[in-house]
Amino acid sequence: MDLIGKVLAGATLSRQEWLSVISDRASYPDARLRSIASSIRDSIYGRKVFIRGLVEFTSFCRNDCYYCGLRRSNSRAERYRLSAEEILSACINGYSIGLRTFVLQGGEDMYWDDGRLTALVREIREACPDAAITLSVGERSEDSYRKLRQSGADRYLLRHETADAVHYSKLHPLSMSFQNRLECLRTLKRLGFQTGAGMMVGSPFSSEDTLASDMAFLQDLRPEMVGIGPFIPHRDTPFRDEMMGSVSLTLRMLSIVRIALPSALIPSTTALATASSDGQIDGLDAGANVIMPNITPSTERRKYLLYDNKKISEEEAGENIAWIIEKLRMAGYEGSLERGDHVQAIADIPHS
Numbered sequence: 001m002d003l004i005g006k007v008l009a010g011a012t013l014s015r016q017e018w019l020s021v022i023s024d025r026a027s028y029p030d031a032r033l034r035s036i037a038s039s040i041r042d043s044i045y046g047r048k049v050f051i052r053g054l055v056e057f058t059s060f061c062r063n064d065c066y067y068c069g070l071r072r073s074n075s076r077a078e079r080y081r082l083s084a085e086e087i088l089s090a091c092i093n094g095y096s097i098g099l100r101t102f103v104l105q106g107g108e109d110m111y112w113d114d115g116r117l118t119a120l121v122r123e124i125r126e127a128c129p130d131a132a133i134t135l136s137v138g139e140r141s142e143d144s145y146r147k148l149r150q151s152g153a154d155r156y157l158l159r160h161e162t163a164d165a166v167h168y169s170k171l172h173p174l175s176m177s178f179q180n181r182l183e184c185l186r187t188l189k190r191l192g193f194q195t196g197a198g199m200m201v202g203s204p205f206s207s208e209d210t211l212a213s214d215m216a217f218l219q220d221l222r223p224e225m226v227g228i229g230p231f232i233p234h235r236d237t238p239f240r241d242e243m244m245g246s247v248s249l250t251l252r253m254l255s256i257v258r259i260a261l262p263s264a265l266i267p268s269t270t271a272l273a274t275a276s277s278d279g280q281i282d283g284l285d286a287g288a289n290v291i292m293p294n295i296t297p298s299t300e301r302r303k304y305l306l307y308d309n310k311k312i313s314e315e316e317a318g319e320n321i322a323w324i325i326e327k328l329r330m331a332g333y334e335g336s337l338e339r340g341d342h343v344q345a346i347a348d349i350p351h352s
């Protein structure tokens, strides 16, 4: 039995074994990985692609990640912060067109303390009772995560970016702790969030070896969601002259993640769509099953720039759900506005 056979039989692979899967293209060609990954996805979720409404609600951030256009040292970034009313109204508009998941994403903006953020989550919960609320607001204390969970947040995205400690230290300033990031992810899982981890592919100093560490970490953590996108340099960061990550390696990794975590919710990311014109559909063909159109008010949408040339297409924004569903249909997928919970999370909901 080869290594993919072992994974499919439920085995945990070592880092070295993951390295073989990633690097041995003769034994594990892209086409084979893609075909296995999409059959696994189809057997669990069918051809459904879950459509989430993304609200990028603050571009302020206290951190200084070397790869990110929102880093605090970037004095050229145009900063904005939506008010609670604007965020709520974006969700209510999204709800009225049928969206049942909202992803509230922002930098680590200390204005959004626990009091403000929990109040906002409660208001969204009240206005959109059957919608899933996903937060993506970085590292916080266990107490803060608990309060957010209790106020009604269902899911939390926190990409680990790399599971190799030395690599992490080359992408982040000393003030940021690799251990704390991993600990945050474990805490989120423990508190019952459907938890999302994920990494950039092709970031500076990365290698197939660091990706193997990512796979070993993901197989151990078993997050419900995994976000994977190619590294794309931003001109106002220390990595401005670095090469963009490979789209084909990103797609290969996406298939490998689907095989390792069969029921994961995996977005076909905006970074993929930015890196290649067919990137979003290619991501779905590689095994993804989520897309996150932007429902941020259009005046602010262009200011949330994690990397250069971010794809900001009005056609593919939340206002144009019918067009998005049609595009998915033409590619052989069924766009779904439902909550789209992780299958295990649905199984865990007590039935009376």
Ligand code: SF4
Residues within 6 Å of the ligand: 061, 062, 063, 064, 065, 068, 069, 070, 071, 072, 106, 107, 108, 138
């Ligand atoms: S990656 Fe996130 S935490 Fe880091 S600077 Fe950008 S917004 Fe802030």
